[in-house]
Amino acid sequence: MGKSSKDKRDLYYRKAKEEGYRARSAFKLLQLNDQFHFLDDPNLKRVVDLCAAPGSWSQVLSRKLFEGQKDVEGRKIVAVDLQKMSPIDHVTTIQADITHPKTLNRILELFGNEKADFVCSDGAPDVTGLHDLDEYIQQQLIMSALQLTCCVLKRNGTFIAKIFRGRDIDMLYSQLGYLFDKIVCAKPRSSRGTSMEAFIVCLSYNPPQDWEPKLDINQSTEQFFEKIPSLNGISELSIDDQSHTKAQLPSWSLEERSIAEFMSCGGLDSFDSDATYHIDADDSRQRESLDPVQSPTNPPYKEALELKRRGKLTRAI
Amino acid sequence: MKEISHYGPSLCSKFHEKLVYVGYGSSIHVYDYHTGDIINECNIFHRNKVHHIRICTAGYALICGMKSFSVVKLDDLMSCSEVLNNERVIAECIISGEFSYECTQLYLLTCYNEVMVIDFQGKIISRNSVYGERSLLYSGSIKVMSKDEVYVNAGTVMGGVLIWNLFTAHMMHNLVGHIGSIFHVTLSDDGGFVASCSDDRSIRLWDFKTGSELSIGWGHTARIWQLKFFNDNKNLISISEDCTCRVWSISTHSEAKIELVQRNVFEVHLTKNAWSIDVHDGDMIAVSTGNDGRIKLTDLQLASRHGDEQECFSVQDISRSTGTKFENGEIIKGFQWYEFGLVAVTSLGNILTYTTNNGWRFQMNNTKFISYCYVNGVSDENVAVFSNNSGHIMMLKFNDDAEDVIAKSEYHASELSKTNNCMVCKYGSSHFLILLESPNPKDVFLCLIVNSATLAIEEKIPYSKPHNFSSSCVEVYQDNVLVGSRYSTLAIYSLKSGSNPYVVRRINPGDTTTSIKYIETVGGKAIFSVTNRDGYYNFIKINFNLDLHEQDTPVTVIHSNKIVRGFLEHAYMDSSGDYIIHGFKSNLFYIYNETKGYEITSEACGGAHRQWRLSSTSDGWILVYIKASNIFFRRFHKRAIPETLRDGIHGREIRDIAIKKDKMYNKGYLFCTGSEDTSIKLCHFAKDSGRVTTFWTQRKHVSGLQRCAFINEDLFISSSAREELLLWEVDTESLERPFMNLRQVLPTSTTNPDLRIMDFSVQFIENNVGFILAAVYSDSAIKAWFFDMRNSTFHLLLDGKYETCCMLNVCLVQYQENLYVVTTPTDGHLVFYNISNCIPFKIKNQSVELISDEVQILSSALPNFDLKLPVHQSGIKALAHAIDSSGRLKFYTGGDDNAIGICTMTIEESTGKIEGHISAFKPNGAASTITSCGLIDQGKFLVTTSVDQLVKVWDISKDKISLEKSQYVTVADTGSSDSITTEDGSTTLLIGGVGLSIFQVPCE
């Protein structure tokens, strides 16, 4: 499909290009903000953008925090992704895997003793097509982001993350309920109705009083949360025995689940990302196809594509 | 509610002795792969799918799936229907598991690169990991070399492969070189090699001792999911998203260069994703599984198992063994295969035979056949027919070992000025026909009836030849000769009346008709399969009971389709009712099971331009072809083991399901599935067992399916993106198989359509003159059409737009002398348009009728909507309606906002406008999007499916929505359903998504 036909189908894609955003995802954050106003708080200073590449959320954050602001003292944006990101004003970027405890350590070091006001994650793993695994990995990305959040977010801070509304999403809602006062599942109009994507908006960070989150680079994300018995489905393992030996693994039981309130964001007057729009033929500015702001990154299979193009991968042996 | 059958992704398979264990949904299927018999289906996990199976010599299986694992006795796997009590869970997802060397403990590798050592009772003995290496893994495996030598091979997202020693927790290698996430890594049994694959689509072979990269294997065109060493670590097999499995050799002839070389490619699964592969070393059979739910067996010795698969003779070879000298440039010009072997003719008219026992033999020379000669024959009569381009024919009949010519006859067809085609076909039990065609259009089309025993020509029938006709294939049915031609044309000659042929033109858009094959007789009409070289195939029904020329439509096309790609040369129905086709794609000759959708065999013979012929033998087929003036015999033996252990369904998501509810078919029902893979399958399910049989895979759509529905007993509609809406006619007269033919295509709004047709609905006009079709589009368009049954055309009645948002559902509802178009856009409203006064039909209380016989079609604008009722926060994905006992119109809605609503509508008497309100609303009807809903049990209950993989039955009597039943479904991306309630009151529910599950809901 040609570039212009993609423009035609997707008004958010056009709009992103017109407004200088690297991806249409920017509007998801903006529409979430229209509903919850977490970026409109004048006291918002330090934010973390996880799984940030190519960087449109960081651009939104950079504009909100720095553009036309007089007092930018102490403001900070840290953006992390597996992929390399080209620089964005006022944003510190790190190329790393957020599921790696060492990465979280690096981010924490950047904040020193200060707490962040807002953490977001738009992380999406490469989908394999195995639904249960894809949804699980997606949830692990959220858990990694949440682990960092627990270490850097100030009390009453906000955490938002991309979710796939699949079979175990109610388990995640239930777990998040132990750490935040209010959990909403929000679907911006710019997120396709046909996709399982939505955003979990976690308001007012309020961890159990007696729990001191502590990052240990030799622990997995699950182990990090094991210390909050209620958060972990398998409470038998949360005994304070360091080695966890001789613990009996439990039989299967249905995990605790709850359904978060659903909220559609962006207003019904905003563009529908499922609709096919027709370009007004008179509007020449609209008609010409715009160049993408950010050229696509190199896929891991670039060399395979090149071999295929040269006819090196044909079937006949 | 009980699941009676499931077809869907299978993620693992394992040979053990004479059985194969396959993870299928949350169960394990055990098969005897020699017979194909299923020995047991055993449910292992409550919800998780089985991802992984290991078997130990002590007779136990370790089964893992996400956070669950289970240790089960093999005896139990073979006899119990479930072992759910054995299921245990850990906190993290299990990537891989293994038994300890002495089969006393389990090792579970978690996705955070930790190995839990556990005893059989589920007690944790230790937890081992490499300090600081706790990032997420996509893959991994554990190799137990000895009691105290166990290696963990971990595939990370960003950091390559990590290999560590389980007991010392010491990292031995970090293998870097791949780009992207590692999807599989395995260590060979002898501890020599490590093989890995990643998002970069390459396979890498590493030296386990040194950690150095030895070789890179390129070949797969998509991601690779599993690798397996076999044949004493001399080979590797890989399985990929590209649906092929590939065999690689590890050539170690020189120490200096160890290379991974691709040796064979097998297409094993459908459309997208194959997940697992295992090899039985003794039998050299591979088993593979994929998203399509098929369990496929592949013969890794397809071209060498019997030893006689391939033979090749050069002209010199033949000359030497016959003792006849071949002239310079003398080549083989034609051949025909018999039970004894081959009859061939050379370019100098030398006639040769070849038998397996005696090799090549010179039979005779006939100078009439120098340079131009066709060879045909009747194989089971040992008759060969030679013909040249000037009307000369010679017939030879051989004895059973081709030693002697027992009959011979020659003939010159002086009726023809020239001959350019000669076809031979058996006629009855004692005759055959020779059909001779001349390039001169004025010449007759000559038919000779020949006695098979004496080779005497008993009758000559000079038929007239239709214009624009060039014969290419023939079939005889009773006393009729069906001749296929170029221009997709067919001529039917009667041997009895000798009258002019009945000609059918342009059966499909292709050119040369390549085969005609009688299939069966139903209701006094004969059904034939007709193939076209350009890939089209059709089934036609012919009524031979009356003179063809005296009937309105003696020949009807009842089925039309096109193969995936390549040239189509021939097709037939095999003894199990599968449609077997063969032809060429690029340089490959293939034989394909079109019904089940897999390649049976193939041969890289160089392509279709060669001289070739496929003949069936007592044990399969033989392909004889000429390449570089050598003659090749390629025998394809019937397989000793089955091709599949289970036939699956689509390789991608099923977007809609439609049951043909008007009548039962072979103790069950016919149904269609429309998939993201752009195809529609016409299938059958057995009511008792839920067993699904696929008859056809229709490929007319070019984009992913959106909706499909049966609109009456024989019409079916499907819609998809690119503005495709197709009207199909289903023929169920034959109980062997139904047929499905494209009847009409809805006109599109532009020549390069890019709109999705999201949904449609129909209302029939009294006396079956046609129907009104309402369709909704992704650009907010709403259109209504009249389909005139009498001339099969669509006429646009109404055209308009709601707003700018996408429309999700539509239904045409006749209610109190009004006809409404009811739609649900993505904005969560129910929108009502009263179109009664805008269409040229009379809306009565019970029916819609023609105003006059002549329909006056004037397309007009869609009127303004009467009512827009806000119901959900975002898109209404599921919609059903009914008129309740007190005559009120009810709508049942399921939304993207997880909610379920009931709206009750009435018509306000003073204004005549429709009015309504939400009479019940359930905000958290599901944990995620509700994707389909349907009424069962005469509207007493509503069934919903949702993406959280739950099917729920709601009691909706008395304007309340109360949960009656809830049931987990294995089908992910649960998106479509249909149900049928039978006379006994029980309901069968079909649920589609990534896979298909069939449930039985007993009556209340």
Ligand SMILES: C[S@@+](CC[C@H](N)C(=O)[O-])C[C@H]1O[C@@H](n2cnc3c(N)ncnc32)[C@H](O)[C@@H]1O
């Ligand atoms: C939808 S994109 C984010 C788009 C971004 N919010 C923007 O507006 O430009 C998802 C990103 O998640 C990243 N990602 C996935 N897994 C990750 C991981 N384990 N660590 C860091 N980033 C990850 C991917 O590299 C990808 O760039």
